[in-house]
Amino acid sequence: MTEPAQKPVDLITRFHAAAQHAPDRIAVRGTDGELTFAELDRRTAQLAGVLASRGIGVGDLVGVSLPRTTQLVVSLLAVWRAGAAYLPLDPSYPVERLEFMAEDAGIRVLVGAPGHVLRASGLDVVDPDSVAGDPEAADPKPVAADPLAPAYVIHTSGSTGRPKGVQVGRGSVADLVTALERAGVYAEEPRVVGWNASVSFDSSVKQWARICRGDTIAVLDEDQRTDPVQLRALLDAYAVQDLDLTPSLWELVRTCLLDGGADGPLPRLFVGGEPVPERTWQELSEATANGLLEAVNLYGPTECTVDATSAWITGGEAHIGHPLPGTRAYVVGDDLRQVTAPGESGELYLAGEGLALGYLNRPALTAERFVADPFAANGDGPLLPGGGRGGRMYRTGDLVRLRADGSLDFLGRADRQVKIRGYRIELGEVEAVLSSHPRVTTSVLTGYRDPALGDQLVAYYVADEPPSAAELRDHCAAVLPEFMVPSVFVAVDAVPLTVNGKVDWEALPTPQAAPAEQFVEPRGTVEKLLAEVWSEVLGRDRISADDNFFALGGHSLVALRVVGRLKRELGLAVRTKEVYQHPQLRELAGYVEAKLVAAPETS
Known part of the structure; x- marks a missing residue:
């Protein structure tokens, strides 16, 4: 049983302390320049004052739709400073999806540049660039930090065909940072941190929010964060010391990082977002043993505030480690009893300070996934108002096995949810979009690991006059973000079923990419x-x-x-x-x- 975490200090309070302690230290760097902590303090105060003048306060949601620059950090921090929560609206997402998310969250204020992609009427748009030069913009009065007030809402893929918003409290975000410090994952001294996750990906929270503990944030733009050559150059130029990445991204940049010829060790790597393949684990273990880098595997669902367990990658077989301070992990068997013997497996339930407040505007789904915790000593206190964190646990849907030392092996999913390049995808949502094509009558999706291309989504569909793969891809891309669009489309006469009426996955044909109908020699x-x-x-x-x-x-x-x-x-x-x-x-x-x-x- 992990010892309970100490009550964390609100991150805005920590940011003020960091700005006062080292006002001239660089707080954030990006392609548009850099800001010291003093400058960032002033800019966020101005924007927070404008938001407060628009009636924004505790409990409100503010949409943020900006490119990856220092201004994005200013805006997210300003929303917190005003006491509100932010709704990330990645400009690279299809407009239809962004508008659904904005409507689902009920936002009335959007921090965005002129000409933003949202077509929703009635939005009060605040341009952070114009606020930065407004001498009338003032610092609002300090907003009391309520741990149960929302900090952000991130939409994840939904099994019913629409994304669902996970609402996370301010106390949970503060606890995440504190837990990673107590576990030794974060160093005590300020570090330079590379921010490479999409703002709509929950891992981005722990990356940019490190600015609140005095770290410097290097904002990687869309090219820098995934191009090996540019990433290597930026790590060297900014002297980046900590970097989050998925195993899929590691496979892309590994050669450039390991053979980049840089002086000194590579950054400390925080690997997460998807299971770490054994080959990657062994490669990182070997690099650690040779003094080239340090690496830690971090596991956790969005509903438990990014990370719930950690494991240093230092040899042995891949695993997800032990719970972070303040988190309790239960392995629950089919009989709904807690598994305690090494080697036994079951579904992972998580409890503790990191639990989200629930799903935005979806009380039934919240009640289904966030259930009473019968395993905590003395009941772990009463349920908190508004669906607070004490006394509840979250059903992750992940299957795990207990190791002899109490750490956990990840075994897979208990349902049809998949991870593609670090992104969580409910296949039902993609199937609903694909089946909405006028010529598609039925569709089923599955994950498939291609030897050359890695994890892919494969769509099997039934149609009287099968559309081309390009037509179906365009149909899906108009609604879904790129990572949710199937890579391969396979037309079938009918979806094969078992005697029980369920999809017979073994009977589906092996997916094959579709080459051009006639071969034309490149010239x-x-x-x-x-x-x-x-x-x-x-x-x-x-x-x-x-x-x-x-x-x-x-x-x-x-x-x-x-x-x-x-x-x-x-x-x-x-x-x-x-x-x-x-x-x-x-x-x-x-x-x-x-x-x-x-x-x-x-x-």
């Missing part, structure tokens, strides 16, 4: 180079000039490998969005050739 230097690169990164023997990158199973991380090769082979800076805009090899080659002609001006 010219650029087409041939792209064909060679695609063949390598997609694991295919032959690439046609008419092939579609995404129809062959490509995704965002694989696209980054393509642009990295173009940079090395041609000295040309191509962004991943250009691969999305020109998915056919012939089209992308034409774009690259035009860019080469104008290279002195554009590359």
Whole structure:
């Protein structure tokens, strides 16, 4: 049993203390410049004052939709300073999804740049750039920190076909930082931290919020955070000491980080978001033994405020470790009794200070997943008002096994939820979108691990006149974020069923990416180079000039490998969005050739 955590100090209080202690220390760096703690203190005070003047206070939700710059950190911190909670609205998401999230949360104020993507009427839009230069903007009166007041709402994939908002309290976020400090995961002295997670991904909270304990935040933009060459350069230029990343991202950047020729050890790596493959665990263990880096595996669902367990990656087999201070982990068997013997397995239930307040506007779902804790000594106190944290536990749906030392092995899921490149996906939500296509009558999805491309979503669908994979991909991409769009679409005459009427997953055909109907030999230097690169990164023997990158199973991380090769082979800076805009090899080659002609001006 983990000892209870001490009551954490509210993060805004900690931020004020850090700003007073080291006002000239750099607080945040980004592509748009840098701010000291004193400057950040002033900027957040101004924006918080404007929000307060718009009636924003404790319990309110404020939408934030900004690119990855220092201004994003200013805005998130200002919302907390005003006593409110933020709703991250990643501008890269489809507009329809963003508008659903904004409507679902009922926001009335949005912090965003002019020309923001939301079309919702009645929103009061605050431009943080204009506030920064407003001499009339004043610091609001300090807002009393209520641990049960919401800090943020992050929407996760929903099994009913719509995303659901997880509402996390201020006390839980403060406790997360304190727990990671007490566990020794965070160093005592201030560090330089790379912020590379999407603002809509719960891991981003622990990355940017470290500014409240006096750490410096290096904001990695969309290219820097996933391009190996740029990431290596930024780590060196900013002297980044701590970096969060998923195992999938590690696979992309590992060579550049391990063989980058940098002086001294690599940053301390916080690996999480998806299970760590044994190969990755052993590789990181070996790098740790050689003094190249330190790495810790962090596990936790969004409903338990990012992280619930930790394990230093120092040899042995991959596991998720022990509960963090303030967290209790129960392994519950099929008979709903707690498993205590080493080697036994069951579903993981989590309890303690990190539990979320619940699902926004979904009391029935909250009651289903956040249940009374019968295992805590003395009942662990009464249930708190508004669905507080004491006396409850969360059903994770994750299957684990107890190890002899009390740590936990991750075994998989008890339901159909999957993780793709670190993102949690409820397959029912994607199936609902795919089945809304006018020619699709039925669809089922599953996860599939491709030897060359890693984890992928595969969609099986029934249609009288099957649409093309490109048409179905566009249909899904209009509603779903990129990581939720299936990589492979397979038409079937009917979904096979077992004698019990359930989907017979074993009877579904093996997924295969769809090449062009007729092979067209790539011509010219650029087409041939792209064909060679695609063949390598997609694991295919032959690439046609008419092939579609995404129809062959490509995704965002694989696209980054393509642009990295173009940079090395041609000295040309191509962004991943250009691969999305020109998915056919012939089209992308034409774009690259035009860019080469104008290279002195554009590359």
